[in-house]
Amino acid sequence: xxxxxxxxxxxxxxxxxxxxxxxxxxQSSDQVKKEAKELAxxxxxxxxxxxxIGDLIDGKRVDDCHKAPSPILxxxxxxxxxxxxxVAVFLLLWKFGWPGIxxxxxxxxxxxxxxxxxxxxARTEAEGVLTEYQAQVADAKGEAxxxxxxxxxxxxxxxxxxxxxxEADIAAQRSKAASDIEAAxxxxxxxxxxxVATIAIGAAERVVERxxxxxxxxxxxxxxxxxxxxxxx
Amino acid sequence: MILGLDFPPISHAxxxxxxFGTHGAFAINKVVLLMWLSxxxxxxxxxxxxxRQQLVPTGVQNVAESAVDFVREGIIMQTIxxxxxxxxxxxxxxxxxxxVCNIWEIIPGAQMPVNARMALPMLMALLVWVIxxxxxxxxxxxxxxxxxxxxxxVPWPLYILVAPIEFVSTxxxxxxxxxVRLFANMxxxxxxxxxxxxxxxxxxxxxxxxxxLPGALLIGLTGFEILVSALQAYIFTILTAVYIGGAxxxxx
Numbered sequence: 311x312x313x314x315x316x317x318x319x320x321x322x323x324x325x326x327x328x329x330x331x332x333x334x335x336x337q338s339s340d341q342v343k344k345e346a347k348e349l350a351x352x353x354x355x356x357x358x359x360x361x362x363i364g365d366l367i368d369g370k371r372v373d374d375c376h377k378a379p380s381p382i383l384x385x386x387x388x389x390x391x392x393x394x395x396x397v398a399v400f401l402l403l404w405k406f407g408w409p410g411i412x413x414x415x416x417x418x419x420x421x422x423x424x425x426x427x428x429x430x431x432a433r434t435e436a437e438g439v440l441t442e443y444q445a446q447v448a449d450a451k452g453e454a455x456x457x458x459x460x461x462x463x464x465x466x467x468x469x470x471x472x473x474x475x476x477e478a479d480i481a482a483q484r485s486k487a488a489s490d491i492e493a494a495x496x497x498x499x500x501x502x503x504x505x506v507a508t509i510a511i512g513a514a515e516r517v518v519e520r521x522x523x524x525x526x527x528x529x530x531x532x533x534x535x536x537x538x539x540x541x542x543x
Numbered sequence: 544m545i546l547g548l549d550f551p552p553i554s555h556a557x558x559x560x561x562x563f564g565t566h567g568a569f570a571i572n573k574v575v576l577l578m579w580l581s582x583x584x585x586x587x588x589x590x591x592x593x594x595r596q597q598l599v600p601t602g603v604q605n606v607a608e609s610a611v612d613f614v615r616e617g618i619i620m621q622t623i624x625x626x627x628x629x630x631x632x633x634x635x636x637x638x639x640x641x642x643v644c645n646i647w648e649i650i651p652g653a654q655m656p657v658n659a660r661m662a663l664p665m666l667m668a669l670l671v672w673v674i675x676x677x678x679x680x681x682x683x684x685x686x687x688x689x690x691x692x693x694x695x696x697v698p699w700p701l702y703i704l705v706a707p708i709e710f711v712s713t714x715x716x717x718x719x720x721x722x723v724r725l726f727a728n729m730x731x732x733x734x735x736x737x738x739x740x741x742x743x744x745x746x747x748x749x750x751x752x753x754x755x756l757p758g759a760l761l762i763g764l765t766g767f768e769i770l771v772s773a774l775q776a777y778i779f780t781i782l783t784a785v786y787i788g789g790a791x792x793x794x795x
Contacts, residue, residue, distance in 0.1 A: 381553050381730070384662035387561075387570040388578075392662040395578040396670070400636040402586035408632045410593025411611055418598060 343367055507531045556737050557659055557730065577657050581643040585636070614638055618781050623788035630787060633674075637667065638780040641725065645772035648733055649765050656729040656772070661722070664779075668722035671783045676714075679790030690793040721782055728775050732768045739764060 343364045350360045366372070384392075511527045559573035592607030600608050614635045619627040644657035658664050679687040691713050692706040739761040747754035 381557055382661055382726075384660060384665055386568045387572070388574055388660055388662035389666065390568055391571070391575040391578055392666050395582045396636075396640065396663070396666060399582040399585050399640050400633065402582070403589050403636050403639075404632045407586065407589025407593045407607075408635070410596060411589065411607060412631075414593070414596030414600075414604070415608060415611065417596070421598065 339367065503532075503535055507535060510534070550741055551737070553734070556734060557655070559655075573653075573655055574657055574660050574662075577647050577653055577655060578644070578663070580653075581640060581647070581657060584643050585639045589639070610639060611635060614780065618777075618784050622781060622784040623791060626791065627784065627788060630784070634780050634784055637671075637783055638776050641667070641779050642773060642776035645729055645775060646769070648729065648736070648772060649768050654736075656733055658725050658775070659730040659733045661726050664722035664725040667779070668718040671721060671786060672714075672718040675783075675786040675790045678787050682791050683793055686793075687790070717786065721779065725775050725779050728771060732764075732771050735764055736761065736768060 346363045346367065347360050350363055362372070507528060510531050511524075514527070514531070561570040561572050562576070563571055565571045588603065589607055592604045595604070597604060611631070615628065615631055618634060618638075619631060623630070641658065644663060646656075647653040648656035648659070676687075679691070683690055692709050693702055694705065694709065697705050739757050742757045743754045743761055746757060
């Protein structure tokens, strides 16, 4: 489609070249090409197609003229711009993007590292506190047991003391009671002895109707009682 | 006209007119415009990502850091090791630039992968060739050539075969395969999409119903080409890293 207009120009140019015999002989090949191109352009031919005229006049084929550029070989402009682009993007990234990102990522790494270190330190500290606390609890338990044991021993000692005291008191009271009884008994015996002597004297006086002097009587009776008492004991 | 389809010649699918009246060595065409746009996209993207660095990354920063992390952990640490981290900006540039240049393939309005033209793959492959040979000579000195051609652990008579093969594969085939792999994959994908688009249009104009299957395939292939764009960027970058790593540490 796009080759139709230039081809028309081309045909026209060829007609010019071959129909004008005098001109063809006289003019040089370059001049013919120039005029043909100008005519083709005047008729609306595009640059790439117009350039074909020269090739055709040189005896080349239409296929040579319209041969597509290689899809593999890179054109110069893309090579140059490609090189500039790569260098530009590398420099921009290296100078403006990379330092910030690197610093940010390193800062985060440091932060995480220090946070982990802190957490580790806190854990160690907590473990220390726990151990200390456990030791204190164990101490307290030991202390409590010791206090209870002391109290128990004290109570035992007090019990033993009180018991001994009570026994001593009982023994003292018992001996006191015994001595009191002994004293009362002696007293009673003495009283009884006097009473008996008096009664006996009276009775004897009446019996024998002989009044001895009281002193002699008393002596007589007491000796009698002694005899009696000795005999009863 | 093939089977009633007006299929454009390949040159029409990848050759673009010079624009703005430019000619010659600095002529600007669609591919050049897309190169500029790619530079702009990559540079602006990483610039924005680096501007407001937050402790918990979101949005652009998140994507950019994922890309950095991918290049650093997924490519460099796997192929070169820690001493390769120096090359992170370069490999990050290669990865992101190749990817953006590829992805124009499926962006409506652009629909032309820059790497379906030989210029950029060839330039980058040559640059990679220069870099990995420079690294090799810098790290191993003159023995670099010997280490490449005479890998250890080969019985000596085999060196007659191995040495020329290693030489050719390292110094001649590597840049060629690196560039042609990228170029050919993108060109093939581009032509594939064009084929199905042309087919769908033709069948829509004639039968309507007949366009359903090629239309569905066109959508599927568009998704597939996103994968190919990313994959080719990854392959180009990881091979670059492998070449640099190989030049850094001779085989033991």
